[in-house]
Amino acid sequence: MNIEINDMRVIMKETYSRLVSYKSENNQESFNKELLKILPKIYRYVAKRLNSAVSKGKLNKGMFKPNDFTDQLFIEVYDNLGEIKNENELHTFLYKKVDQLLEDSLVEEEFDHAFFDNIDTYSKPEWEAMEEKYSRDGDGDFVMLEEMDDKSLNKHDYTLDHVFITDEEKELAEKLDASLNKDRVARHVQLVLDKMDTRMRTIFQLFTNEGFTLNEIANIRDAKLSEVEKDLMEARKILRNSIEKRFLIDSN
Structure with missing residues (x-):
């Protein structure tokens, strides 16, 4: 994941210089073609946001598609390229703009x-029933991604390393690795994330999936750094506790 994130930062820097050049030439066609190359990950991020809203009943299935938002980025970036002061700001600018577009269209999702x-009292059969229903409904994959031919768009991308980060926690993760496959972990993490509110889940996704620093996330979300740190810590705590309760502690 870190290699992919670092590669994306390099690509963003290279793309920025080309965009500046095409804008100075008033060559919007080449500008859009260049921008199109870096949209798959943003498309995927938007799809996850939409899927969570549908899963939580805050958005009707089929009301929006990811490109309803990513298409607007072509206009936003071309018209506002001057706001991007250097090559390091393009990545953050794109997510900030698409986040604003999403916030304007989606109903705020509340903490479930x-x-x-009741998470401490769920029995293993109850967890299994919730996962079965979630899987039957398509793992929240209500917004289809088949038109994006990119290996980075695999929907099951959460791992135990995203949740268990300290040395002590990693010992627990090693125990789980022996009994759980990656898809099982990813489904569970996404199921629990979809029960969180928009703010907390989005901060976790921006940090984990998109590789932004806490300062960058604060910029994207127009939030205080302390608030971002608190929400990320709380999201991890909730996910860690849910995994421990479900998979490490015997229940009836």
Whole structure:
């Protein structure tokens, strides 16, 4: 994942210089073709946001497609390229703009208190039933990605390393690795994430999936750094506890 993130930062820098050149030439066709090359990951990010909204009942299935938002980026970037001061800011600018577009269109998703208030009491059969329903509904994959031919668009991309980060926690992760396959972990993490509110889930995704620093996320979300740090810590805590309760502690 880190290699992919570092590669994306290099690509963004190279793309920025080309975009500046095409803009100075008033060559919007070449400008758009260049921008198109870096949209797959943003498309994927938008799809995840839409999928979570549909899964939580805050958005009707089929109401929006990812390109309803990514298409607008061509206009936003071309018209506002001057706001991007250097090559390091393009990556953050794109996500900030698409986040603003999403926020304007989506109903804010609330924290599912009923789910989390009872998380300590769920039995293994209850967890299995929730996962079965989630899988039957398509793992939240209501927004299709087949038109994007990119290996980075695999929907199951969460791992235990995204949740268990300290040395002590990694010992627990090693125990789980022996009994759980990657798809099982990814489904569970996404199921729990979809029960969180928009803010907390999005911060976790921006940090984990997109590789942004906490300062960059604060910029994208127009939030205080302390708020971003707190939400990321809380998201990890919730995910860690849910995994421990479900897979490490015997329940009836």
